[in-house]
Amino acid sequence: MNSDHYRRELLRKQEQQAAAERKAGDARKKEADKRAAAAKARAAASGTKSEITRRSKHRDAERYEKAANDAAKEAAATQGKVASLAKDIATLQARLSKAEQDEARKQQAEHAAARRRADQDHRQLMARLARTEADVSELREMRPPKAERLRILMLAASSEGDLRVGREQTRIRRATESALHRDLIEFEVKSSATTDDLLDGLVRFRPHVVHFSGHSSKDLLVFENDVDQPHAGVDVGADAFARTLGAVSEPPLLVMLNSCESADQAARLVEQVVPFAIGMSESVEDGTAISYAARFYTSIADGTSLHEAHELGRASLALNGLTGAELPQLFHAADADPRSLTLVVPPDATEATG
Known part of the structure; x- marks a missing residue:
């Protein structure tokens, strides 16, 4: 979440806290007024010789005491709500501070990131020009199409429990069931x-x-520890993640980092280890990330090319009234073409190519 989101939530909680404090104060004043009225009624009962008047004043005193006790209970309950809201406010202030620090680091790195993107765009342009002069056979040889299932490793991490990563996995699997x-x-x-x-x-x-969904930045991904309570998570640097992917004999064809500010990592992955990668250029809302991924994998399962699935995922955001259609970024190595790669190949198509 970005700092604006946390500021809005913080303001809402502070307004709720102020209202609860006013309500508690009103209840405490009511309690004091009723107890004073009860004391006055008892004094009046003591000072009269009339038995009827004495009984009436005692009944008044009891009624005032009951109202005072009710007001005291309301004040205590409301004060408990004030304390709970104070905890929420402290948590939001910490998250706001972290978000502001992250955004400050992002702003400081913008010029460097822009230079890297410009360099990459230049390299990709040079590669495209070179490919127009070379035979198509000079493109990287991917894993040959096989009549096998496309295997997708879905990794979701939300150690603090603040992201809907489970919802994302469910949406993706349900969406592909109709493909x-x-x-x-x-x-x-x-x-x-x-x-x-x-x-x-x-x-x-x-x-x-x-496929990774969770917290990230341009330099790291946050995995979880094997514990049962919310925790800070495990920071995995971009270089360590890339080395891990490259350690196996057949690295993945595609890595999707469906997480905030991961585009820089995706760009470096296609330079180092995988032919294709997708990342988010800025912070991304849960709904945007989930909707993009669901449409992307549905399109893949319908047999579209990688490039077409990516564009359909982005288009679905605009069609559904969601912001951030420009955030998902598809990167590819200089010798890899996302327009020609189809990740799901049915058996009859494989036989035809053989």
Whole structure:
């Protein structure tokens, strides 16, 4: 979440706290007034000789005491709400401070990032010009199409419990269930992903696609520890993540970093280890990330090219009235073409190419 979101939430909680404090103050004043009225009624009862008047004043005193006790209970309950809101405010202030620090670092790095993007755009332009002069056979040779399932390793991490990563995994799987080639996709899902889940998944599952959703920046991904309570998570540097992907004999064809400010990492991945990568250019809302990924994988399962699936995912955001259609960025190595790569190949198509 960005700092504006936390500021809005902080203001809302502070307004709720102020209203609760006013309500508690009103209840305490009411309690004091009723107790004073009860004392006055008892004094009046003591000072009269009339038995009828004495009984009436005692009844008044009891009624005032009951109202005072009710007001005291209301004040205590409201004060408890004030204390709970104070905890929420402290948490939001900490998150706002962290978000502001992250955004400040991002602003400081903008010029460097712009230079890197310009350099990459230049390299890609030079590569495209070179490809027009070379034979198509000079493109990188990908894994040959096989009549096998597309294996997708889905890693989700939200150690603090503030992201809807489980919702994202559910949406993706439900969306692909209605796709044309839904039987040709296999998911390995890790909903509280640790670094061991990444290593085990790469070795045992041999994924074609690695999908990460959670917290990130241009320099790191945040995985989880194997614990049962909210925690700070495990920071994994971009270089360490890239080395891990490259450690297996057949690295993934595609890495999707469906997380904030991950475009720089995706750009470096295609330079170092994988032919294709997708990342987000800025902070991204949960709804935007989830909707893009669901449409992307549905399109992949329908047999579209990687480039077409990416564009359809972005288009779905605009069609559904969501912001951030420009955030998902597809990167590819100089010798890899996303327009010609189809990740899901049905058996009859494989036979035809043979």
